[in-house]
Amino acid sequence: MVVIPCYNELNLIDSLKSLFNCASTKENIEVITVINSSDNEDVKIINRNKNALDSALDWVGNHQRKNIHFSFIEATNLPKKEAGVGFARKIGMDESYNQFLEIGRKDGVIVCFDADATCSKNYLVEIENHFKKHTKTTGCSIYFEHPIEGNEYPQAIYEGIIQYELHLRYYKEALAFVGLPYAFHTVGSSMAVRASVYQKQGGMNKRKAGEDFYFLQKVIPLGNFSEINLTTVFPSPRISERVPFGTGRAMQQWINNKQKELLTYNFTSFLDLKVFFDKSEQFFTEDDVELPESIQLFLHEINFNENLIKIRANSTNKNHFKSLLFKWFNAFKTLKYLHFSRADFYENESILIASNKLATKIGVAPKNEAKSMLIAFRNIQQSRKMSHE
Structure with a gap:
């Protein structure tokens, strides 16, 4: 259908x-x-x-x-x-x-x-x-x-x-x-x-x-x-x-705005987020995990510690804990964090600048224009014949 x-x-x-x-x-x-x-x-x-x-x-x-x-x-x-x-x-x-x-x-x-x-x-x-x-x-x-x-x-x-x-x-x-x-x-x-x-x-x-x-x-x-x-x-x-x-x-x-440049989420917000995700398993047994300030304040705002207790109580091992943690800290909360980070820490930046920063981290050559970068990102995705199953 x-x-x-x-x-x-x-x-x-x-x-x-x-x-x-x-x-x-x-x-x-x-x-x-x-x-x-x-x-x-x-x-x-x-x-x-x-x-x-x-x-x-x-x-x-x-x-x-x-x-x-x-x-x-x-x-x-x-x-x-x-x-x-x-x-x-x-x-x-x-x-x-x-x-x-x-x-x-x-x-x-x-x-x-x-x-x-x-x-x-x-x-x-x-x-x-x-x-x-x-x-x-x-x-x-x-x-x-x-x-x-x-x-x-x-x-x-x-x-x-x-x-x-x-x-x-x-x-x-x-x-x-x-x-x-x-x-x-x-x-x-x-x-x-x-x-x-x-x-x-x-x-x-x-x-x-x-x-x-x-x-x-x-x-x-x-x-x-x-x-x-x-x-x-x-x-x-x-x-x-x-x-x-x-x-x-x-x-x-x-x-309407006669724009020449589109702004997007600052790449530094994602770098801070990566620190949290990379260290997420530590929260299975630890309370005091060193994190970037933007993450610390956001977790406080969304009552992370209270929810952490519940997630731990329902977890059977580290892998299960991480799975439950990501069901709680899902795509909605990720987007909410990016808005929080934008308002209080990292202003939006040019999409070309941001995507070039990401490109260097994932092994893609920097580009001087948005069209070339878009084609590079398209190629990355289309090269994945099948994923996530």
């Missing part, structure tokens, strides 16, 4: 074409597009949604082939407070789970895609093969690349998306460098989960933005989360005001 939330889209058919043109899979693929709007939607958006649906239905009528079927859900008049990409994904993913349940396929795979994204021709086949080969995997993130050159968008958009994607890859690689077990991309158009896991973790949330991050933080800690790096999703770099944060909003701010 592939789920596509669709709101105020002009190019839905491009997304559907991309899936239709994929190499044939052995199993049947159902593509569910959720055309969604709120109960007080602007009439222009309602009309655009209707046009998108009508055009898609016409296109589907002329494009039929074995093993792939397209269906549509009209989710109109959603409560304004809840309407958004999270709710739309949830509607489609819930429907996918119910369809799998009807045919007794709780191990079926629910894939998230976007109405302005496209993909490589081996996209569906690689997802099918991945979940068949790695039977224990609960879910996965899928390799992605934003377009970084061409004539479809203004040059300023390409310049902005290069730095924004570099920020995403810097953040992910920095988390891996410091030793966080949850170092995965959480991009809504580039993820998949088993139906049984989806149901057990309470399904998708209704967040207007960040729904992908919050959902995957319920899945990743289960273990056996993985990556597919043998195919590619191509998300759109277009500007958008539909969500309070994320790619579209970042591009909107980049253009």
Whole structure:
């Protein structure tokens, strides 16, 4: 099942074409597009949604082939407070789970895609093969690349998306460098989960933005989360005001503010974090472990000592202790620490400067421009054929 939330889209058919043109899979693929709007939607958006649906239905009528079927859900008049990409994904993913349940396929795979994204021709086949080969995997993130050159968008958009994607890859690689077990991309158009896991973790949330991050933080800690790096999703770099944060909003701010340089978390914050993670096992038996000041103050703020007592009490050995510690000090707390550190210790710095600092630590040659660094970071990730299982 592939789920596509669709709101105020002009190019839905491009997304559907991309899936239709994929190499044939052995199993049947159902593509569910959720055309969604709120109960007080602007009439222009309602009309655009209707046009998108009508055009898609016409296109589907002329494009039929074995093993792939397209269906549509009209989710109109959603409560304004809840309407958004999270709710739309949830509607489609819930429907996918119910369809799998009807045919007794709780191990079926629910894939998230976007109405302005496209993909490589081996996209569906690689997802099918991945979940068949790695039977224990609960879910996965899928390799992605934003377009970084061409004539479809203004040059300023390409310049902005290069730095924004570099920020995403810097953040992910920095988390891996410091030793966080949850170092995965959480991009809504580039993820998949088993139906049984989806149901057990309470399904998708209704967040207007960040729904992908919050959902995957319920899945990743289960273990056996993985990556597919043998195919590619191509998300759109277009500007958008539909969500309070994320790619579209970042591009909107980049253009509005006429930015030339994107700022990101200071690499020193990650170095301090690495000291804590490297010494984490010591807390199994020791109370007084020497740590950087930023870590000490943050741990005090989040009541570390009280929680440490509980974690120790439930631990059977050092490895078990470390596992429980990271379930407590998870991706949420890591992000919270980075915000704390930014406010009180280390100001944001240029993404090129920060990524160069990380690069020297992981054996990547320094670069003079963001585009070259982005390509280097892409190569690092894509070279991992399969990981974290």
